[in-house]
Amino acid sequence: SDESSEDEAQIKWEEQQIKKAVKLSQETYDDASLHKSQPTKPKFDPSVxxxxxxxxxxxxxxxxxxxSLQDVHRAHQREYEKYMEDIESSKMTVQELEKSSDAAVNYKFYRAMKTYVENLVNCLNEKLKYINDVELAVHLLLQxxxxxxxKRRQDELKNESAYVQHLTSGNDKATNGKLEGDEKTQLLEMCEHRRTCRQQVRECSGEADHHEGMSSDDELTPTEVTEFQKSKDNVLEDSKKVFEDVHADFCDIRKILLKFQEWKEKFPDSYCDAYISFCLPKLLNPLIRVQLINWNPLEQNFTELxxxxxxxxxxxxxxxxxxxxSKRDxxxxxxxxxxxxxxxxxPKMTAFVKxxxxxxxxxxxxxxxxLCNDVFEKQDLSKNGCSRAKEDLINMVVLRMKKSVEEDVFIPLYPKSSVEDKSSPCSKFQExxxxxxxxxxxxxLLWDGIVQEDTVRDLGLSKLLNRYLLLNLLNTPPGPDNIEKCNxxxxxxxxxxxxxxKSGSTLPELLNFCQHLLQCARVLHKNNHSEETKAVLLMLVKVKALHVVEGFIEEYKLEHLKSMI
Structure with a gap:
């Protein structure tokens, strides 16, 4: 046992020695490699x-x-100045933000306004169909x-013309076979009855300056009036129901505008950037049309805008x-x-005209x-005084007047023997x-100043006066009746x-009319009608046919009349 313990101790000592030898060799190797990796420092050689x-x-x-240092300093100085400017800008921004409304409040307002406008547009879009239907219903009734x-006026004109022609020809058969005895007589009696009623009304009102034929003859029968008013009342009742289920904030124009007024006062820049002034006319259009459903500018005592x-x-x-x-712009x-x-x-006025x-x-x-004068005056306040809608309205007025001249004007010519008796049917009808x-x-001619002057002169003078009226005047003997017509x-x-x-000559379209007046003055002067002659000359002076008047005065040695020129 003693020998075995000595052997174990010997073995352990050998192992320790071996480990020490290995460790020592490793450290020696590491020091050598480290020494090689480090560069050798140059040694100062005093001989160099x-x-x-x-x-x-x-x-x-x-x-x-x-x-170099100054360049770096300047760069640093610029950076410093920029930083200082940013600091000042940030301070100002902070001050502005502190002065302005809170961001959360602004956001809340814009969000509420956005929701309101969306709901308003959706509401109006939903009601637009009903508004169109009601508006169309009223317009169809008026149309x-x-x-x-x-149609009644044109039919009566044809019937009366045929009837008078029938009397003139002395033929016992009904003209054209359209209306036989009793039916034709009944229509003419109805027309004469309306004429008599209008005459009685004029006499009661003291209206003296009136001639048969100057009435529009647009009276309706009591039955027609009742039916029309009943239908119109029904449509108007329906129009009141269009917005009955809508809150006032979405159908009252004043309250709607107050919403946008609040926006404008609080945030004028964003209000202008949103072009609200361009959007409002279209937005308010359906609401305005509802208020105009019962508006008829052609009626007497209609509601002013x-x-x-x-x-x-x-x-x-x-x-x-x-x-x-100064603020308007x-x-x-x-x-x-x-x-x-x-x-x-x-556009609504154009529809009425049409x-x-x-x-x-x-x-x-x-x-x-x-109405046109008033509306155009208000529209002239705009920067865009001339508009397409205005042109469309004026063009429609001209179109309707042309149609009326072509379809409503009819002045028959009868033999002199048929119209000498002023109480004869021929004379009355012609008058x-x-x-x-x-x-x-x-x-x-009332449209002068609204419609272009050339157009008015063409319709009134070239077509109506020279084509129709002048022919009747030429066939009317000079005298009180002719003077009254010319006057x-x-x-x-x-x-x-x-x-x-300033040339002493009248308008080119009035030359033939002035020649007729001159012929009348000559005939009246030859018949010693001095007052009537003077009245005719005064008409020539009014239309600036001064050369004609001067020539007449010189021709007949009427020096005492020069004062009227």
Whole structure:
């Protein structure tokens, strides 16, 4: 046992010695490799000579060093200045944000406004179909009534013309076989009855300056009036139901505009950037049309636009009455009312002119002319004074007047023996047709200043006067009747046409008319009718046919009449 323990100790000692030898050799190897990897430092050799150094080289290198440092300094200075500017800008932004409304409040307002506009547009889109239906229903009622009156007038004109022609020819058979005895007589009696009723009304009102044929003859029978009013009331009742289920915030124009007014006051920049003034006319269009459903500008005592709630609301919103000219150009809301007129009012007026207006009706024409003047005056406040809608309206007026001249004017010519008796049917019918044409001439000339002057002169003078009226005047003997007719024609002519005529000659379209007046003056003077002669000369002076008057005075040595020129 002692020997075995000594052997184990010997073995352990050998192993320890071996491990020490291995460890020692490894450390020796690591030190050698580390020594090899490190570069050897050069040793200073005092025998090696250095390049010469003088003051200029040192100065140059120092200058270069200073220049480099200065460039770096300037770069740092610029960066510093930029940082300081950013700091100042940030401080100002912070101050502005502190002064402005809270961002959360702004976001809440814009989000609420967005939701409101979306709901408003959806509501109006849903109601648009009902608005179109109601508007169309009322317009069809007015159109049907106008067509009924026009058709009756044309039928009665044909029947009465045929009847008078029948009397003139002395033939006992009904003309054209269209209407036999009792039926024709009944229609003529109804026409004569309406004529008598109108005459009684004029006598009661004291209207003296009136001639048969100058009435529009647009009266309806009591049954027709009742049916029309009943149908119209039903449609108007339906129109009241269009927005009955809608909150006032979405159908009251004033409240809608207040929403946008709030936006404009709080955030004017974003309000302008959103072009709200361009959007409002289209947005308000359905609501305005509902208020215009019962509006008929051709009727007497119709509601003025200025008196309507929508007009007052828009006028108040845009401040049209208060704003000065200097501010007008800056505020885009000043264009809202003119654009509403262009987009909504003018198209509705054009529809009335096309389907409802009767050019032979003086009351309708005067109302329409006055409305056009008022509307165009308001539209002229806009920067875009001339618009397509305005041109369409004027073109439709001209088209309707041309149609009326072609279809409504008929002045028959009968033998002199048939019209000598003023109470004969031929004479009465011819007189009525003449005065009806004079009335149309007067209505056409009312449009001077709205329709182009060349167009008005062509329709009124070239077509109506020279083609129809003058032919009747030439066949009327000079005398009180002829003078009265000519005087009425001259009274229709706009005075501004003759203001700039300085040559002594009248308008080219009036040359034939002036020749007729001259012939009348000669005949009257030869028959010693001095007052009538003077009246004719005064008409020539009014139309600036001064050379004609001067020639007449010289021809007949009427020196005492020179004062009228």
């Amino acid at each position: 000579s250095l390049p010469p150094v003088n003051l200029e080289i040192v100065k140059k290198r120092l200058t270069e060093r200073i220049t 049907q009534r106008a067509m009924r009156v026009l 200025e008196e309507m709630p929508w007009f007052r609301a828009i006028e108040e919103f845009s401040g049209a009455k208060k704003v000065s000219e 800056d505020d885009p809301d000043q264009e809202v009312l003119p654009r509403v007129i262009e987009k909504t009012i003018l 389907s409802v207006w009767d050019p032979l009706s003086t009351s309708q024409t005067k109302n329409l002319v006055q 009525r047709r003449f005065w009806s044409a004079v009335k149309l001439l007067s209505n056409v 009425k024609v001259v009274a229709c002519l706009p005075g501004r046409w003759f203001q700039d005529l």
